[in-house]
Amino acid sequence: MSDSIVISLDAMGGDNAPEMVVRGAAIAQVRLPHIRFLMVGDEAQLAPLLAEQPNLAAVTTMRHTEDVVSSSEKPSVALRSGRNSSMRLAINAVADGEAASVVSAGNTGALMAIAKFVLKMLPGIDRPAITSFYPTRSGESCMLDLGANLQCDANNLVQFAVMGEVFARTALGIETPTIGLLNVGVEDQKGHEEIREAAAILRGADLPGEFVGFIEGDDIAAGSVDVVVTDGFTGNVALKTAEGMIKLYAGFLKDAFGSSLVAKTGYLLAKREIENLRKRTDPRRYNGAMLLGLNGIVVKSHGGTDDFGFASAIEVAADLVSNEFLDMIATDFDLLDGNEASANKAAVS
């Protein structure tokens, strides 16, 4: 048991906590028998839930606290006054070396602020970014930033590209990930200055991944690249737009099949395949956004997720630990021309 991986869980974060945290951990544990858990939260609520999951209870340590960061709390307030919150203590466990990574479905802004304060940034990285993977026509890709940084300069985008490339290698298992900068056109002169400058730096960098240049919005779903790099405003809007389109299309499809008896019969015959399609695009499968750039592995689960979705987030955290994500980021930053890109703007020209 001594070389098993410990994952710290903010047991009180998320709309359906703590039930979905405990039940999600139980699902993940079946698939990941080498994982141990540190669950931080209200023992009075956690103990009876754990009693229902004896296998999970056997590999879980509880840490009691009654404080919780609420979903509406401002990040600065959560940072100052939430020192005994389940979120803070779960992150502390990573900083103290007790756990290899932390998963929380709590307030994103607070998680970002506390994690940045407690864990600090990796050398050479100015700002954390949020990434996640999603299904495409050709497999799976990841996109970043999904909302941590609303306005980004060229060096932020370059750093996101490097972090995303390492994420694609460690979490998606892609040996030589392709990287694209999200833009309004593929030609060199398209886009604003920051993005053109970032492209110039990335063209000159010798990364294990392959920078393919600019891509457009429809390349996201097409899976034209493994890593989509963009600022947090655009990335957040694009991700939610895509989720909205899946819901729209599923609704249209339901209307189409419900519209006549013949169509309903057709649906019954094709039901298994339609169910498979639903599973393939199930957002719960893609739950588990990673806060990249921190000196520690922090995975954010969607706040409204259920047991199944929380289990997916735990699996992402476990994958990143097993594949030595943090070491690989450090190595790749050295390839950015001795890490001078962020210090030396002359590299652009």
Added chain:
Amino acid sequence: MSDSIVISLDAMGGDNAPEMVVRGAAIAQVRLPHIRFLMVGDEAQLAPLLAEQPNLAAVTTMRHTEDVVSSSEKPSVALRSGRNSSMRLAINAVADGEAASVVSAGNTGALMAIAKFVLKMLPGIDRPAITSFYPTRSGESCMLDLGANLQCDANNLVQFAVMGEVFARTALGIETPTIGLLNVGVEDQKGHEEIREAAAILRGADLPGEFVGFIEGDDIAAGSVDVVVTDGFTGNVALKTAEGMIKLYAGFLKDAFGSSLVAKTGYLLAKREIENLRKRTDPRRYNGAMLLGLNGIVVKSHGGTDDFGFASAIEVAADLVSNEFLDMIATDFDLLDGNEASANKAAVS
């Protein structure tokens, strides 16, 4: 015939021009018998195409030119050296009062630059914006800017909101359109400064439409508002992301139905409904982006569109003329506190 509407067509713009322009006009003419056309382009190519469409030929005037703005031409070059291009002459016809609007499937940047130079801006509007409408869960909505202005300040966004609201009333026939500012969250403190400032101005403006505040990416497809307002970078990415998702889902669906004999039988039974779904989300139905803010009605067709799509673009142009789009914009700008919003930043506080 004297009070019929004349629409000027850049007959040489677009991948499939001039064939799709002539055939698209023929389709549109059946639905819009009160329209006359001015077709600008190479007579040697146009005459035989028109000969195939005698009904169309009867309401069409040709204007010969051999010059064409290529799809890769820089806007500044097209503006300087394209004075006899089909695009320029088609726009000139609107400025000269010969035509009520112009439709082109040519180079977007060139169209924008030439139209701005020839037609000028409407009073009170600093920059043109591109808008288009699209299918949603609850009907149809429009979004702007779709790529004319990559970086926008608060006043640009406010002007887009007013123009979009008028577009929704004239092109979509919505009496009191709802307007939302695209953001990364709905709470007041979310987003960057420009967008929060724009929200403050719009909350204080007394428009015929209803400003509902911030919306998120998934509200686009849900149709939560009639008018989605955003900067051109985000709007362009969101639109193309949505288009990409429709393709992805359609592809997944095809896979699902092709996967077994039983599923194929189900498809055959539901075929009509699936075809209806395809039609409902057919991007050709939603072809025809409008360049808003100009002192003239300019409709941009997708460059790669076919006959059917070009006909849709002509219909958009006809609707805007019939519903007196330009007059209504002027009226609504007066409601923005005597049009001081763009001149007087104090209005923000």
